[in-house]
Amino acid sequence: MSSKPSFYPGEATSCAEAAxxxxxxxxxxxxxxxxxxxxxxxxxxxxxxxxxxxxxxxxSSLASTLDKDLVSSLYGGAVPVRPDLRRRKLIRNTGALVAVAGSAGLASLLLSPQAVYAASLQTRVGERRWIPLPDGSSLELNTGTQAELRFYEDSRHLDLLQGEIMFSVASNPQRPFIIKAGTIQICVTGTSFTVRRDAEQVRVLVESGSVEVSSGRWWNRQTRYLAAGSGATISPEAGLNIQADVDVAAATAWRQGRLIVRDMILSDVVAEINRYREQPIRIAEAKISQQRVTASFLLDEQSAVLQALQQILPLRAQTQADGSVILLGTL
Incomplete structure (x- = not known):
């Protein structure tokens, strides 16, 4: 059997029509x-x-469960027979079906149930916020975080667009709390854990209880369960990797205004510090970027962070006119 596709939408087709x-x-x-x-x-x-x-x-899935008379009334008449894919009318008919269903309210009815609570959450660079929720849960947002929160009668949802959140989820087995971060989904009924999203990489750490983590496209999805003290890192390149023993307290020390690093190379330490700075720190010389660092920094005192780096390593910090900093070697 040939592996070549026997079907592919035309280049002029819109995203909705192609779908x-x-x-x-x-x-x-x-x-x-x-x-x-x-x-x-x-x-x-x-x-x-x-x-x-x-x-x-x-x-398509939900419409098949509705009463046919309801679908007909929402469509505005008799629902046409599903078009033959071999006919050129497919683009017009499928596009019209989606458009008419949307104008009649069917798409809104099926895809957007009424939320009982909704909020857009965000923090600025360097800002941290604690947010209580109406179900008894709470969120701690780290620097530069953006998220959309929606509560429904039977479920609780948060879409993490970027940044990091510590979740303390009030237990409710009948109303799961579902977090989405790109193609990653985390499902819990009540526990304490953190989720961090940097572009396409997501990291989950469990402080107490357990969480269910799913990743990958819908046709090739992986699901793993994480217990307290464990974590997972998920990325398109490496897939889903489990860490059985994680120092969650050190990884979430930002909640107390600290950054704790243990045996990390300087370039990674600087990347972490830059998450909390409006103007970045840059390393001028590649030869010093691999030096290893073990330290605890006060995030709200950036001048102390720079001073500590210069005490730990043979470095000189040079502040620029725009507020950025260049690190130079002294040897």
Whole structure:
């Protein structure tokens, strides 16, 4: 059997129309291995592709459970027969179906249930915030964090866009707390843990209780369970890696205004310190970037951080006119 795709949306097709075509192809009974590879490449090409595709899949799945008369009334007439993928009318028909369903309120009804509580959360660079929630849970936001929070009758959701949050989740087995960070999902019913998202890399550390971590695309998803004192790092390159024994207290010392590093190379230490600075520290010479550091820094006293670095290592900190700092070797 050929591995080449037997189907692929045209270049002029919009993201929404392409998602509808891919969904129709997936359920047509003619989905080939080549199609699967082409779909994966299309999904990975743009985050918007995946969002549109998952929305169409959810819409299709949930619409199938509704009363046919309700679907017909929302559509505005008799629902047309699903178009044949071999016909050129596919783009117009599937696009119209999604558009009409959206205008009639079906997409909103199915994909956006009414939240009983919603909030947009953020912190500036260097800022930390503690936020109590109406269910008895609380969040501690670290520097430069952005998140969207939505509570529903039967579930609690947080989308972590960037940054780091310490979660203290009030136990409620009937109302799970679900955190999404890119393609990563963490599900708990009540526990204490931290989630950090740096671009496409996500790190989860469990202080107490246990959490369920899932990663990967929907067709190749991995799920692992983390107990207290363990953690996981997830990235597109390395996948999901479990750390069985993690110093959670040291990793979350930022909650007390400290950065604790143990046997880290200077370049990694500087990267951590820069998370809390408006103007960055730069290392001028590659030869000093691999020096190893073990120290505890006060995050709110950046001048003390620079002073401590110069005491620990043979370095000289040179402050620039814009507030940035260059580290030079003294040997």
């Amino acid at each position: 509808a075509q891919w969904s129709a192809r997936l359920h047509s009974g003619r989905f080939t291995p080549g199609d699967e590879q082409a779909l994966e490449e299309w999904l990975q090409a743009d985050p918007e592709n995946e969002r549109e595709f998952l929305a169409v899949e959810q819409l």
